[in-house]
Amino acid sequence: MSAPVWNNKVVKWVDDRLPVFSMLHHSAYEYPTPKNLSYMWNFGSLAGFVLVTMILTGIFLVMNYTPHTDMAFDSVERIMRDVNYGWLIRYMHVNGASMFFICVYIHIFRGLYYGSYKAPREMLWWIGILILLAMMATAFMGYVLPWGQMSFWGATVITNLFSAFPIVGEPLVHWLWGGFSIGNPTLNRFFSLHYLLPFVILGLVVLHVWALHTVRSNNPTGVEAKTPQDSIPFHPYYTIKDLFGMGIFLIFFLFFVFFAPDFFGEPDNYIPANPLVTPPHIVPEWYFLPFYAILRSIDFSIFGVPAKLLGVLAMFASIVVLFVIPWLDTSKVRSSKYRPVYKWFFLILFIDCFILGYCGKKAPDDYFMGIEGLHVIVMGQLATLYYFAHFLVVMPIVGKLERPKPLPASISESVLKGGANA
Amino acid sequence: MSQTVQSSGDHAPDENRRDFLILATTAVGVVGTGMALWPFVDSMNASKDVLALASVEVSLSNIPVGQAIKVMWRGKPVFIRHRTEREIKEADDVALNELVDPQTDDARVEKKEWLILVGVCTHLGCIPMGTATGETRGDYDGWYCPCHGSHYDTSGRIRKGPAPLNLEVPTYSFLTDTSVKIG
Numbered sequence A: 001m002s003a004p005v006w007n008n009k010v011v012k013w014v015d016d017r018l019p020v021f022s023m024l025h026h027s028a029y030e031y032p033t034p035k036n037l038s039y040m041w042n043f044g045s046l047a048g049f050v051l052v053t054m055i056l057t058g059i060f061l062v063m064n065y066t067p068h069t070d071m072a073f074d075s076v077e078r079i080m081r082d083v084n085y086g087w088l089i090r091y092m093h094v095n096g097a098s099m100f101f102i103c104v105y106i107h108i109f110r111g112l113y114y115g116s117y118k119a120p121r122e123m124l125w126w127i128g129i130l131i132l133l134a135m136m137a138t139a140f141m142g143y144v145l146p147w148g149q150m151s152f153w154g155a156t157v158i159t160n161l162f163s164a165f166p167i168v169g170e171p172l173v174h175w176l177w178g179g180f181s182i183g184n185p186t187l188n189r190f191f192s193l194h195y196l197l198p199f200v201i202l203g204l205v206v207l208h209v210w211a212l213h214t215v216r217s218n219n220p221t222g223v224e225a226k227t228p229q230d231s232i233p234f235h236p237y238y239t240i241k242d243l244f245g246m247g248i249f250l251i252f253f254l255f256f257v258f259f260a261p262d263f264f265g266e267p268d269n270y271i272p273a274n275p276l277v278t279p280p281h282i283v284p285e286w287y288f289l290p291f292y293a294i295l296r297s298i299d300f301s302i303f304g305v306p307a308k309l310l311g312v313l314a315m316f317a318s319i320v321v322l323f324v325i326p327w328l329d330t331s332k333v334r335s336s337k338y339r340p341v342y343k344w345f346f347l348i349l350f351i352d353c354f355i356l357g358y359c360g361k362k363a364p365d366d367y368f369m370g371i372e373g374l375h376v377i378v379m380g381q382l383a384t385l386y387y388f389a390h391f392l393v394v395m396p397i398v399g400k401l402e403r404p405k406p407l408p409a410s411i412s413e414s415v416l417k418g419g420a421n422a
Numbered sequence B: 001m002s003q004t005v006q007s008s009g010d011h012a013p014d015e016n017r018r019d020f021l022i023l024a025t026t027a028v029g030v031v032g033t034g035m036a037l038w039p040f041v042d043s044m045n046a047s048k049d050v051l052a053l054a055s056v057e058v059s060l061s062n063i064p065v066g067q068a069i070k071v072m073w074r075g076k077p078v079f080i081r082h083r084t085e086r087e088i089k090e091a092d093d094v095a096l097n098e099l100v101d102p103q104t105d106d107a108r109v110e111k112k113e114w115l116i117l118v119g120v121c122t123h124l125g126c127i128p129m130g131t132a133t134g135e136t137r138g139d140y141d142g143w144y145c146p147c148h149g150s151h152y153d154t155s156g157r158i159r160k161g162p163a164p165l166n167l168e169v170p171t172y173s174f175l176t177d178t179s180v181k182i183g
């Protein structure tokens, strides 16, 4: 952590007054990083890259977008047809949203598998969840902007969730709408917030990285770096690795932008919003499907609490529970590599989230994967049950009972034994 | 507070005064901040032009028995169904204890043949199907909400599915036998 010596006079002059260069040097150059990070550690910087892409493409979209219910749909069509490269900018923005969630979900599962939420990284983990929440709000409001059928009805269904709360529910929803239904006031405020929130996310990312650099990166062994041999400087080792990962990622991202731009989208959103007709099958964007499945799976009331309120509470709880897992997980071992039992439960959770996603996509009365007699709603209920049981039951109990495999004495030892390639 | 007073003996009156000043300043600060925030919060509530949305008058003369129409009111659809004898009987014959949100049919209509409802599912706000002829009307012959599967009966009462309440009845009055004012 020695202070860098700047040879360039201008750089030195600036740095003596505002140490931006020193700060960058510390955080992106000499930052001591565990030497055994796998490609699972690429997704944080990828998510950051996508955030910048979203902000840049968004700013250019705004130059041609009109936030009015009479004109929004047409202005987006004009972006697609008439504005030079408008189609490219919009498709980057639309698919960028999906890429953002892909990166962040992989990033979160990485953290879950390697125990990155455990002490001393709780704050880091929390800020991450706040970023996820802010992303969800941003993506939801962005999806309303083109004012298609899914925009309108998705917004109707999601804002109506708040009507589930007793007494304050209805006034709250009317307040969110700025009227008695989703309309122009709603579109305008969503536009305003959709512009604002990404910058809030940016601020949260700064805090996230600050916390990271205070507690340092976790690694595949979950064993903290102890000696200088365990770490290597961020630059050039991880700058080059992150750049390489970015190259691969860009191929993936741009494949969708150029060859399958509507892959993640719903065709119904190319129909202008019609407040009088609900599309027969409303589905949220793919990244909300597991949560939507949890919401829908509660179709019964408990102790007089109506199903609607319970569903909403369960959906919010599915994220809130992530805040407390640093305390629910009782295992002393971070990395699931050394947790022979928990490892399997982790796999079940991973699959469970896909099952939830599938259930969120299908109509409640359909059969699950065509299995006669097994309704999507029932499967959704089972999957919801496991989701909560995983955090509230499995994590505390398995952590206590399981006998972990012996941990390597240090990162270096594990690398020499070839133990990092898992 | 009392501890501070005791431990610092002769400074007591001064400290009391300081505590009071801090409390009072904080209170004024909190109330002041609240008052400064309120205009921003309230600016997001329905504006006067939205509130002033006039009521609508609907002529009923061209709705044959057994059919229904949709009209817009406050940005939402209102269903007006000209009920058949059978539909009225179905609505009357239900025992109240079978209902999720118990209400007699008489409490929900002014004239038995005209059922007037806000066409917004009380679950999460979709528009139930069943108004246009040929659309599915669900298991109870009224409306069916495709979003999460709520079934409403011939009085617009919730019978099955996640919706908690009956379809809302708007305020309306008959101007003549064949014309109604909603709102």
Ligand code: HEM
Pocket: A051, A054, A055, A056, A057, A058, A059, A060, A061, A062, A065, A076, A090, A093, A094, A097, A100, A135, A138, A139, A140, A142, A143, A144, A145, A146, A194, A195, A197, A198, A199, A201, A269
């Ligand atoms: C956190 C980053 C962001 C996310 C996740 C996000 C997400 C989205 C999504 C999902 C849509 C709907 C796309 C569609 O179907 O057309 C959208 C639209 C839009 N976004 Fe963003 N956005 C982000 C940042 C921004 C920023 C920073 C701006 C402006 C400065 C912006 C401006 C717009 C505009 C004008 C639209 C409407 C045009 C359109 O629908 O293509 N976005 N956004």
Ligand code: FES
Pocket: B121, B122, B123, B124, B125, B126, B145, B146, B147, B148, B149, B150, B161, B162, B163
């Ligand atoms: S909105 Fe009608 S059933 Fe959910």
